[in-house]
Amino acid sequence: MPPAIIDIGVNLTHRSFAADLPAVLGRAQAAGVAHMVVTGTSLPGSSRAVELAAAHPGLLSATAGVHPHDAKHWDAGAPQRLATLAERPQVLAIGECGLDFDRDFSPRPDQERCFAVQLELAATTGLPVFLHERKAHARFVGILAEHRARLCDAVVHCFTGTKAELHRYLDLDCHIGITGWICDERRGLHLRELVRSIPPGRLMIETDAPFLTPRDVRPAPRRNEPALLAHVARAVAAARGEPVEALADSSTATACAFFGLRLATG
């Protein structure tokens, strides 16, 4: 039996999974993925994530939130709709939310407003937050720090930043999500060094599938999927110089504590 691992960020409502989701879930379980948290990135997308989780109790949960790319659609009714969605038992975190000044698909003032309101919702619901930051570290940390004391837990998902950024997040008592970016020989090499300084109780793993296919999987898969979390786990364990079983145990325990999850024992 492969060690039990938890994919804390997987976009299973993405159209690329529409045709073969049962097979994708089957391969994930065979690879040791005991639970997956389906990322909500818009109001309709979060709704679909919740329905998907409701259809697979014990295996799937969901987050509910609006990605900074979608912040331009954040209107007066959005906070209430998101709050209602967040009451569903499948929702374990608010997000993904944050700032993305890399692509700037939404105007920055819209991104900032949408982010702050979701942090507020996380504070009032007591749910942890699932955070996205790309090329926006200073502004992101400024907004997060204002709210941090009232938030329970916060994970910076798909961390790809610098050493100074990592330590700023750890100082803010954030958890860190590591994806297959660490397998990228062009732009992920620095992560192999940095993951060594993440305390085990702060480190979780994710695929962010169907995006970010680990570049060193052979033969190259046509798309990323949660079964490849086992590959990410091996890469992170190798970088940290620890057995994959130890990394699996600590990241799974950390994810269970963060999301308030209890894995079904079988």
Ligand SMILES: [Zn+2]
């Ligand atoms: Zn993201």
